[in-house]
Amino acid sequence: MLDLKTFKSALEQLEEERKIPKEKILDAIEQAMAAAYKKDYGKKGQIIRAKFDLETGKTDFFQIKIVVDETIAIIPLPGLPLHKGEEKGGGEYSLKDAADERVHFNAEHHILLEDAKKIKKGVELNDEVVFPLEQKDDYGRIAAQTAKQVIIQKIREAERTSIIDEYGTKEGEIVGGIVQKVERGNVYVDFNRATGILPAEEQIPGEFFQRGQRVRAYLYSVEDSPRGINLRLSRTHPKFIERLFAIEAPEIQNGVVEIKSIAREAGARSKIAVFSKDEHIDAVGSCVGQKGTRVNTITQELGGEKIDIIPWSEDPKVFVANSISPAKVISIELDEKEHKAIIEVADDQLSLAIGKGGQNVRLAAKLTSWRIDIKGDGVVASREESEVKEG
Numbered sequence: 183m184l185d186l187k188t189f190k191s192a193l194e195q196l197e198e199e200r201k202i203p204k205e206k207i208l209d210a211i212e213q214a215m216a217a218a219y220k221k222d223y224g225k226k227g228q229i230i231r232a233k234f235d236l237e238t239g240k241t242d243f244f245q246i247k248i249v250v251d252e253t254i255a256i257i258p259l260p261g262l263p264l265h266k267g268e269e270k271g272g273g274e275y276s277l278k279d280a281a282d283e284r285v286h287f288n289a290e291h292h293i294l295l296e297d298a299k300k301i302k303k304g305v306e307l308n309d310e311v312v313f314p315l316e317q318k319d320d321y322g323r324i325a326a327q328t329a330k331q332v333i334i335q336k337i338r339e340a341e342r343t344s345i346i347d348e349y350g351t352k353e354g355e356i357v358g359g360i361v362q363k364v365e366r367g368n369v370y371v372d373f374n375r376a377t378g379i380l381p382a383e384e385q386i387p388g389e390f391f392q393r394g395q396r397v398r399a400y401l402y403s404v405e406d407s408p409r410g411i412n413l414r415l416s417r418t419h420p421k422f423i424e425r426l427f428a429i430e431a432p433e434i435q436n437g438v439v440e441i442k443s444i445a446r447e448a449g450a451r452s453k454i455a456v457f458s459k460d461e462h463i464d465a466v467g468s469c470v471g472q473k474g475t476r477v478n479t480i481t482q483e484l485g486g487e488k489i490d491i492i493p494w495s496e497d498p499k500v501f502v503a504n505s506i507s508p509a510k511v512i513s514i515e516l517d518e519k520e521h522k523a524i525i526e527v528a529d530d531q532l533s534l535a536i537g538k539g540g541q542n543v544r545l546a547a548k549l550t551s552w553r554i555d556i557k558g559d560g561v562v563a564s565r566e567e568s569e570v571k572e573g
Contacts, residue, residue, distance in 0.1 A: 190236065201348065201375065202340045208234060210336030215241050217332055223318055227291040230315070243315040247293040249307055255287040257294075345376050345411045349404050356425045357413070361395045371397055371415060378413035386417050386485050387449040398483070400425060417484075418448035426483060427454070430476040433468040440465075442494040445548030449487055453505065453545045455494035466491050492549065498523075502554065505546035509535035522553040532558035 193204045215232035224230055229246040285292075298305045305311065349357075359371035359378055367382030369391045380391075380399055391397060399415035400422035416422060424441050433439040439458050446452040458465035469491045470477050477489055490508070495501040502523045503511040509531045515524045527535045535556050536543050547554045 189239075196337070201344050202337065203344075206340040206344075207337060208236065210340060211333055212241075213336060214332035216243065219243050219315075219318075223315075225290050227288040229291060243317075245290075245313045245315055247298075247311045247313065248291065249295055249298045249305055249309045249311060250285075250287065250292045251295045251307060254284060254307060255292055256282065256284050257287050341375075342406065342411060346404060346406060349373075349376060349401070349411070349413060352401055353404050354421070354425075355401055356398055356422070356429065357401045357415070358396060358398045361391050361393050361397055363393060364391055369397070371399070371413075373413065376411045376413055378415045380415040380417065384416035384418050386487070389417070389449075389485060418446070420444035420446045420452075423452055423454060423480065423484070423489070426480045427469055427476075430471070430479055431468050433458075433463060433465075438463055439468045443549050443551075445545040447541065447545065449485060451488045451490070451541055451545060453490040453492055453549045455492045455501070455505070455549055457494040466493055490545075498550070498552065502546070502550050502552050505550050506535050506542065506554075506556070509542070516552075520553070521551075522555060523550075524555045524557065526557045529558050532556065 193207055196202050196207060197204045212232040212234050215234065216230045219232065220228060220230045229248075231244050231246055233242045233244070235241070293311050295305070295307060298309070298311050302309075302311055357373065357378070359373045362370040362372040362377065364370070367385075369380040369385065371378035371380060378399070378401070380397070384399075385391075399417050400419045401413055402416050402419055402421070403414035405412040405414060421444075423444055423446060427441065428434045431439065434441065438460050439456055442455040442457050444452065444454050454469070456465040456469055458468070468476075471479075477491065481487060481489060492501075492504045492507055495504065498516055499514050502516075503514050503525070506525060506527070509527050511525055511527060513526045516522070517524070525535070534542070535558070537545075543554050543556055
């Protein structure tokens with residue numbers, strides 16, 4: 183005998199802890215009961231539904247028939263001989279043309295419109311007519327076991343759907359969780375109802391994580407795998423910086439200031455190009471914050487990664503010149519055909535423009551999508567545009 187008090191408590195617990203609506207679990211139970219009933223007592227083609235009463239624990243069963251006529255179904259013709267291309271329908275044989283899109287009438291699945299009208303007033307084609315089914319005294323162990331298996335399956339499916347619904351809306355956002363374990367360089371992050379994976383290649387170089395540590399990362403993908411829902415995380419993704427600035431700068435969050443492009447070498451240095459839609463608002467100042475508070479907060483989150491904030495311009499000359507910051511540009515020429523910019527800087531600015539290991543000019547090329555050549559004191563240093571990690 184089902185303990186309804188315990189059962190109701192379990193439903194409430196599942197709804198509260200796993201965020202699975204009670205209605206979904208009851209629907210899973212009813213589907214399980216209907217499947218078990220049909221397996222033991224049903225006939226081919228039958229549509230059987232169950233209605234579980236949470237107050238009494240009683241389950242009622244019903245057979246559903248769809249209302250059809252000759253425009254929807256091929257009505258069986260008794261005595262028609264079997265020929266090539268014929269199919270069975272309702273216990274009789276009937277000839278079906280290959281171009282005929284009508285279904286075969288099945289007495290267990292369909293009911294004719296004229297017969298349905300005798301049972302239910304105002305019935306129309308494709309409506310459902312419900313017939314109560316008798317209770318079976320021996321609906322016991324086998325049916326209960328079948329129902330239990332389907333219920334477990336349906337609850338798992340409902341939970342997976344619930345998790346996907348919850349975290350699917352967070353894709354492209356920053357999420358926070360607790361480090362569950364670190365295995366072969368990969369960090370597994372616990373989000374209570376799902377597990378996030380922060381692969382070694384998506385971690386900022388030099389980062390170290392311990393079990394129980396709280397971590398924030400960019401959620402770039404929600405995967406439904408056979409082993410469960412996996413949240414794919416990254417701390418090196420350019421969008422991670424973009425979302426961090428959106429958190430720190432209300433002007434970005436509300437869309438007044440826009441981040442046009444990002445070039446990043448995680449853990450070392452990044453450049454972001456920003457633009458203000460309101461001429462009265464300073465895009466760079468909004469990102470830097472008073473006394474650098476906003477950008478410093480993000481730098482700390484990224485383990486000391488240096489961030490250059492560049493004013494974006496629709497004029498390629500201005501934008502490319504800005505991208506070489508902090509170096510000062512004397513002149514710039516653009517070769518549209520080769521999509522190349524030739525920049526001249528003062529001799530004492532050359533190493534600053536190129537950067538350590540060519541990093542500054544390399545990031546500038548990524549940021550602007552232009553190949554950049556820098557000249558100074560008769561020396562030419564060229565840096566091809568590198569591949570930008572797509573968001």
